Amino acid sequence: MLEGKPPRCIHIYNKVGVGYIGDRILVAICGEKKKGILVGLKQVQAPKVPKFDTNNLVLIDDNGTPLGTRIQVPIPHILRTKMKEKTHSKGADYTKLIAIASRFI
Amino acid sequence: MYPEFLPDPNPLYRNALREKLERIDMLARRTRIAIPEFYVGSILAVTYSEPHAPGKVNKFVGICIERNGSGLRSSFLLRNIVDNQGIEVCYELYDPAIQKIDCLRLEKRLDSHLRYLRDAPAKYSTFPFDLEPEFLPEGASVPVNDIKVPLNGLPWLEKWERQELKGIIIKGVTFSKKRNAKTKISAKPWEKYDLMKIYRETIPEEEQNEIFNEVYTKLHEIEITKRRLKHKRTFIRPQKTG
Known part of the structure; x- marks a missing residue:
């Protein structure tokens, strides 16, 4: 999201309360509540995991399908494994998010 | 040239035996992988095995912006801008997952x-991933790049004006009265004359010589074998087809 008011995180769906890479969060964006996946973080990362200059988010619906059709920023490779672990046969399906990524780093 | 062989000067973390064992391990790792000479400001390419990638191998190119740690824990931080997105990756120098470290441009900064x-414009940290390595003539000293980087406007991630940095230009940035006053209070112009502080933060030269004498012969041997291998033709595994 390059223009407009940046989205604001209002909840993180994990038990720590701190959003890490691959976590699902709830954001307030354009006056609506939307869910998203954290795909890049500003915080200090483990060795070999990229640290980004901005916090990046991909908006998804309840089934885990991304709302958009393209991801313009690079996606860390570790997200593949993280999202595969979180995908369940009858629950959320995050394979589409990985599929639309344009570049991995 | 090999700053990571020197231990942490803090006496709380000193342990002669551990340091010795670490040096043996570092030399053992160096016989397997060529770790080139590099400094803050050099451009490096790191090829490492990434279990999460489809080909299990990944490569990252960037400018070294920081070197941290000592011994086996020494690490460096690479920065690059890809698709208008600043990316930083920290690598540990003696990480067994690293397959190759290439120094594409050897230089120092101020x-x-x-x-x-x-906090600088994107063009100062953008490097293409297919950058060709530049070679210096044999025996030449490492060039110092005295480029001055103009910074973006406030807000900044750190208070750069307090750090006495030589490589930045602060222009068109107006600080508040309070910030200027605090900069003046926190300035410590006498610290560069504080011999005791320098002594506490560095390893004394006698001790440095002792450490380097210990590792020098082994490093020299590694250097010679590396040079010999460079002229040899490397085996390229044939690609599977069909």
Whole structure:
């Protein structure tokens, strides 16, 4: 999201309360509540995991399908494994998010 | 040339036996992988095995903005801008997952760290991934790049004006009265004359010589074998087809 008011995180769906890479969060964006996946973080990362200059988010619906059709920023490779672990046969399906990524780093 | 062989000067973390064992391990790792000479400001390419990638191998190119740690824990931080997105990756120098470290451009900068590139325009930290390696003539000293980087406007990630950095230009930035006053209070112009402080933060030269004498013969041998291998033709595994 390059223009407009940046989205604001209002909840993180994990038990720590701190959003890490691959976590699902709830954001307030354009006056609506939307869910998203954290795909890049500003915080200090483990060795070999990229640290980004901005916090990046991909908006998804309840089934885990991304709302958009393209991801313009690079996606860390570790997200593949993280999202595969979180995908369940009858629950959320995050394979589409990985599929639309344009570049991995 | 090999700053990571020197231990942490803090006496709380000193342990002669551990340091010795670490040096043996570092030399053992160096016989397997060629770790080139590089400094803050050099451009490096790191090829490492990434279990999460489809080909299990990944490569990252970037400018070294910081070197941290000592011994086996020494690490360096690479920065690059890909698709208008600043990316930093920290690598541990003696990480067994690293397959190759290439120094694409060997040079020094004016400062001991370049973290201020985070607050500088994108062109100062953008490097193409297919950058050709530049070779210096044999025996030449490492060039110092005295480029001055203009910074973006406030807000900044750190208070760069307090760090006495030589490689930045602060222009068109107006600080508040309070910030200027605090900068003046926190300035410590006498610290460069504080011999005791320098003594506490560095390893004395006698001790350095002792350590380097210990590792020098082994490093020299590694250097010679490396040079010999460079002229040899390397085996390229044939690609499977069909």
